[in-house]
Amino acid sequence: MKRTEVKKRHGLTAAIATVVGGAMLAAGLFGGSAALDSAAAAEVKKGGTLTFARPEEPLSMTGFTISDNGSIWAIEQVCDSLIEPDDSGYGLRPALAESWDISDDGLIYTIHLRDAKFSNGDSVTMADVQFSLDKATDPEGYLGFVFPAMTREVVDGKTLKITLEQPFTPLLSTLSLFAANIVHKAIFEASPEDFGVHPVCAGAFKVESFERGSKLVLVPNEHYWDAQPHLDKVEMLYVPESNARILGLKSGDYDVINVVPLNQAKSIEADSGLTLEVAPAFRLDYVYLNHARAPLDNKDIRMAMNYAANREAILKVVFFGYGEVPNSFMPVINYHCDAIEKIAYDPEKAKALVAGAGYDGTVIEVIAASGDSVARQAAQILQQGWQAAGLNVEIIEYDVGTAFGLLEEGKFFSMVSYITSDTNDQDFLASIQADNTVFGGFFSSYNNKQVTDWLTEARSASDPAVRQDLYCKTQQQVYWDAYSVPLNFKPFVNAYRNDVIGFHNSVTGPWWLKDVWLDR
Amino acid sequence: MQFLAYILSRLVQMVPVLFLVVLIAFLAMELVPGDPIMLMLGGRANETMLAALHAEFGLDRPAVTRFFSFIVNALQGDLGTSIIQRQPVSVIVGERIEKTVFVIVYGAVLAVLVALPLAVIAAMKHDRPVDHAIRIGGMVGMSMPPFWLALLLILLFGLGLGWFPIGGYGEGFFGHLWHLFLPGLTIALFLSPILVASLRAAMLDVMGEDYIEVARSKGLSPRRIMFKHVLRNALIPAITVLSINIGWLLSGAVIVEYVFSIPGMGSLLVRSVGSRDYPVIQGLTVVFALFVMLTNLAADLSYMLVDRRVLRK
Amino acid sequence: MNSNNNPLLEVRGLVTEFSLEHGVIAANADVHIRVRAGETLGIVGESGSGKSVLCRAILRLIPSPPGLISAGEVLFDGTDLLALSEAEMRRVRGTRIKMVFQNPMTSLNPVRRIGDQITEGLSVHYGMGKAEARAEGVELLRRVGIPSPETRVREYPHQWSGGMLQRAVIAMAMAGEPQLLLADEPTTALDVTIQDQILALLLELQERTHMAMLLVSHDLAVVAETCDQVAVMYAGRIMESASTKALFEAPMHPYTVGLMNSIPDMAGTAARLVPIPGQPPDLLHLAPGCPFAPRCVHASPDCAETPIALSEIAPGHHTACLHPERISAGAS
């Protein structure tokens, strides 16, 4: 429950990220689901109800107003945007846009709309597209600042011309975000509140019923522009209690569960009727540090905290071996540098650093969101190590609202949390966290002119090799500046019954349920 | 008429209390760090957006103004709009009232089913081994933390025996009964020791009354005496205990809903506080308070059904 | 069925004990009484002398634990009530022996209608239907002098005055026409003006139904007016029993004398009241002999040492005194 809240914020942050162009984009456009679908088609069985238990609660089905993963990943099943992430999440593919042309100067995008229908049978018109994009890009609106300055012009009933003031390569990926989903204008306008419960979109599924706080029932949208989903129905249940999810899966009440408690992952692997999915995720669990607050303004102290962080123990005890000790201040996305050396666990070095740093004994508080057992356990392991290094450390649990209130006001020392990305963009997450001019170092107050320059350069560079080099330098610099205390590259861990075919987690979080079928 | 006048006067008495409750909730949320709009925007908003959204939710006005407009609107049945869910608070809270009430009533009914026979046995076998066993069992039961009890029940019935689901609300009346059995039982096991103790004590008091001896002198059987004469008189203290504990029960419901993933008001409260969803918190506070006060009123009214003397007082 | 010579109720050697925190006391010790049909036996004594316990012991209403009837017989119409099963005993309570209690204000269940309480025994023991029971309830209330009983049967105890409630309690006792009525201080809790009415009512009812009555009172005047026979109790024992006339004319026990002297109208002259000297008995620490010995002006040293049984010193006149002759001497 609490977890959803934490996630939500970073989900939003990550949603702002853009997608790299070039080879990655091409791979996304031409690889992906079409091939997968046809390969599996021979033996696909149609029908059945998929019961999917999630610990995240959908709050609303309106992408313009929400930012939590509970809602976003559900909306992704129901609403389509012009362009969408591909199966893996690493690339892009056309959705309601059949194709597009980009002018050589990168300023004019001509989008060709597909013949598609909303779930109520009405055609998707340019008016709907205009309306939705107006909502999404409204600078007064909720996610407006994600989009660059642009003008949109309807050429004809099937063609939209977008003109940018400056080149903005990530535009296509920005258009793929949940916030840029195309909604039925007339129905949305009639009652935005009602739309949040009974959305009318052009995705593979439509909402049959939505009981807030307990379940969301999806059925295929018979007017869907692409192949119909195999399933007759998806029941997405909100089951925050992890034991209940496990028990329900084992008893057959649920077909799929996500966010498997890691201490029980082994028992699922051992169960011959169940499959455990460990999927890579754009996620880093780490300790936020506030460099603006003494003694964390001292790099030696921050380094000492890194040297004294027993990450192997955390990986073993808290994450039960799922994940990898990180060598970066941000998740593994494109342009991640494997070569960066990890900060080793070295209690002696930590002790020496603290001794030499003139530490005055100020109590360093570690915030863990109340009810977040992972954060609490990690904090306790860290505390033991840090205290051994000579630091005074106190763990404090706050409810999520208070915790982030303190974060925003800069009234914190450190906090065990994590960051995720909804898109595969290295640049923006790197910029959010490390470029002080973008977002003040994401609560850290981290400020390094050199890094800002590198990131600015990387943002405008078009050669992948150049960018790779810049991002490696950034990673090396920020990580070894002890920007934070990275803990784990944590994967998505899901579990499903063996007769669930085609379920997989995309790196950004959602699942393509339209490709799932039941072998029964 | 007398009856109606009484109810009316009680309802009037509730007004200042409700006012105080809402006022305290309002002031409290003012004191807490964390801006709901900032939380909603992930702390990434520019000043213009912040101002616009603050205006949209009326957060730019002083607390006093907001307080009174909340009161005025609440009187018209409008509890405002959730900042996070963008739905009317009355709808969001309304959807959950049923669930919380179901759990609590279910728990209370189970508690009565457990407590009544035990209390009757204990009172009839006063100071015999059975009575001592029930009394001491009650003390042990009362010392069990509800969250721990809930976990034990999950371990036993959910995992060990697999008889009952360990979460969710279920569908249809019997689905609710089925899914909410363990939460209901948790509440019942927490509540019944208190009920047994008070019922037993009340029954022992009643059994010392002259009219019980009169009843025995009439040649009535112990069973008839218990059910026709003792129990009804012992109900008033038991009802009092139940109604006094309703606040506790609601707090217990928060934990029970949390452990068993029930989408009730308790879990909504925890979440809304976490996201600083002021309108929802205020709405919940009002509903919680009303719930407690109406329960107490219902308890008082039920005294009258049990005992006509109360009317005269 | 009963000849006048055969007592309807005969209590022989009854011992009722209570286990208290610090020991066992005998609230009734070797009690003997007899009552014939149509006759009224008065039982007098100070509070705590065991009168009420005796009534409850006869009906086997002694709560156990802590109480226990450890010896004796309660012969009712030739049957030993102590030997009956609990169910049989309930039948006796419901039909043949009834009791009227001291405090009418607390003798009725506050949450049930008066009418229902009056006829409850009838429906249980005679299987009387609702309508019939209601009619009988009205009739019973009429007989005990409640005005407009048709409406009042539906009322609750808090709506009635004490005197009316005692009438209701008596009506309840009369339901089913018992052969024996145990009246445990039926007038003590009432106003003086009401007391006479209630006594008159009891006597009238007794006359009409020819039932036997055990009238417990601490008030010698009441007993003198209403009873055929009198038994005087002290410390759980019968000190003296005789016909009312004989007892008041020639008391044969120092305690009886003391009792009479301490009550205004009884001494006849009312010149002066003589309280009984000394403390009421401590039942936990009784000497084996006469319990009254420590307070007795006539006591000899052996009074306190040898157990003293009731002995008949004149026809129908029993006393438990070693030195009855000293009393006549003292009285004259």
Place this chain on the structure above:
Amino acid sequence: MPAQAILVAAPGAVLREIGRWSITLKIGSLMLLVIVLAGIFAPVVAPFDPYFQDYDRVLLPPNGTHLFGTDQLGRDLFSRVIYGIRIDLVVGFIITFVPMIYGVAIGALAGYYGGVLDGVLMRLLDTAIAFPFLVLIIVVIAILGPGVHSIYIAVFLVAWTMYARLARAEMLVERSKDYMLAAKTLGYPTSRIIFRHALPNIIGSSVVFSMADFVLNILLLSGLSFLGLGIQPPEPEWGAMVAEGRDFIFENWWICTLPGLAIVVAGTSLSLIGDGLARRLGQRHQAIL
């Protein structure tokens, strides 16, 4: 009596008093005594450092070395449960008896004086009962930060009301009794009348209630810690330990079960004492409110 005589007589008096206790009071007191001693001598009783994490010995089931097993961080649970006594019992004691002191005083005053003071008090009591406690505790924690001081303040704001209610009700009865009138006619100052004369007579129900309240407060404390709003890690608070074991309940049952048992044992000892006290104070059938 000379001082020496008192010294000589005291143990005898104590023994005699204990001799009058009911069996429940004796058993409860004995249990509590053992618990309190274990808490005081925790460093001797506990075989391990309750804070020390040994990552090579995590999630060990109960065995000869680790009586209660180890938790997910490799800490000895038995040692943690023993050290937990120091937290739960002490905090429980404070949040029970501090509000009792001023709660009884406020209730006694309101009951004695009546009028406006009483009216205001009654509205406050109604409000305290109707206000969702969780909102209050979260607010206090958000303002003051989590930890035991926040629990103190939040509970102090609310918990006195029940005592005030009890004391007020008793005072209403007591106020019109003869000895009170007598004290008044003797011209004693009001404070003396209330606190010297009335108080001993009205405190009985509060004392009896306080034992039940003590139990409920331990449950409250552990419940708050269970929700992550109470005692902060790594302190070995029982409810927090149950919460930490919750995720492991299916495969490592001992982590949440055994600390919970400690709560039950402590609570039962207090309940037994409460029951015994009620009898000793003559409130044989005192209902638990």
